[in-house]
Amino acid sequence: AAQELLADAAATGAGLHIVHIGSSGGSRVPLLLEMIDAAQRQGIDVTTEVYPYTAWSTFIGAALFDGDVRRNLGLDYGDIELPATGERLDQARFESLRAEAPQTIIVGHGMKEDNVTAAVTHPGVMIASDGMFYTDGRAHPRGAGTFSRVLGHYVRERGALGLMEALSKMSYLPARRLQDAVPQMKRKGRIEIGADADLVVFDPQHISDRATFAEPALPSEGIAHVLVNGVFVVRDGKPQTDRSPGQPVRRGR
Numbered sequence: 001a002a003q004e005l006l007a008d009a010a011a012t013g014a015g016l017h018i019v020h021i022g023s024s025g026g027s028r029v030p031l032l033l034e035m036i037d038a039a040q041r042q043g044i045d046v047t048t049e050v051y052p053y054t055a056w057s058t059f060i061g062a063a064l065f066d067g068d069v070r071r072n073l074g075l076d077y078g079d080i081e082l083p084a085t086g087e088r089l090d091q092a093r094f095e096s097l098r099a100e101a102p103q104t105i106i107v108g109h110g111m112k113e114d115n116v117t118a119a120v121t122h123p124g125v126m127i128a129s130d131g132m133f134y135t136d137g138r139a140h141p142r143g144a145g146t147f148s149r150v151l152g153h154y155v156r157e158r159g160a161l162g163l164m165e166a167l168s169k170m171s172y173l174p175a176r177r178l179q180d181a182v183p184q185m186k187r188k189g190r191i192e193i194g195a196d197a198d199l200v201v202f203d204p205q206h207i208s209d210r211a212t213f214a215e216p217a218l219p220s221e222g223i224a225h226v227l228v229n230g231v232f233v234v235r236d237g238k239p240q241t242d243r244s245p246g247q248p249v250r251r252g253r
Helices: 002-012 021-041 069-073 091-100 113-121 142-157 163-170 172-179 183-187
Strands: 016-018 046-050 055-059 080-082 105-109 199-202 223-228 231-235
Touching: 002 016, 002 021, 016 021, 021 046, 021 113, 046 113, 046 172, 113 142, 142 163, 163 172, 172 183
Parallel strands: 016 046
Antiparallel strands: 055 105, 080 105, 199 223, 223 231
């Protein structure tokens, strides 16, 4: 599939962004990273991103579950979890939910840490949270922990990534990827005169994620302040719930 997309991008000149290289690539992540690097050297406009977890999430009715789940995804039914309860499925339960409650969110435990690390640390690969809505505080922990996990686990604890490179992967690189199509993004992901004052003040020695698959909504530690559009939405570690300073980002402005 990636080879076909790269060929289409080369033939048409269209920009290409491959979503979730860790979960989409599976065991082929190193090969796909090599393919993307080679395409970039040939002038093809292609990028990708990853979230720093070894499990993915979607709806149980998603088309990716069509056909033979074990063969197509390399998963057993027991690798599929209901975040609402922590239940691991069997075939009968999977088929029942898929038929009767296709909007049910599931978590699929099917990625290897070595492949996730390869993507997180690869030059130019962005960090993405793919935040999904929470139902009664239950979802994938990436919605609450992605960026602090990279800074705490991959940068500080493992030394697998430099601090400034990690920050670029989370802010400047995504803004640069979008700015040609969405001019507002030229004011994002940068600290400079004229840029939007969207800022996070954190302690690099203490920042860490607390969100887990069992408790996916736990807030991160080590973040002192968050400003959106120059207004504190977190101050001294406390959410400021009486304000909503964010503005939509729209193409054409």
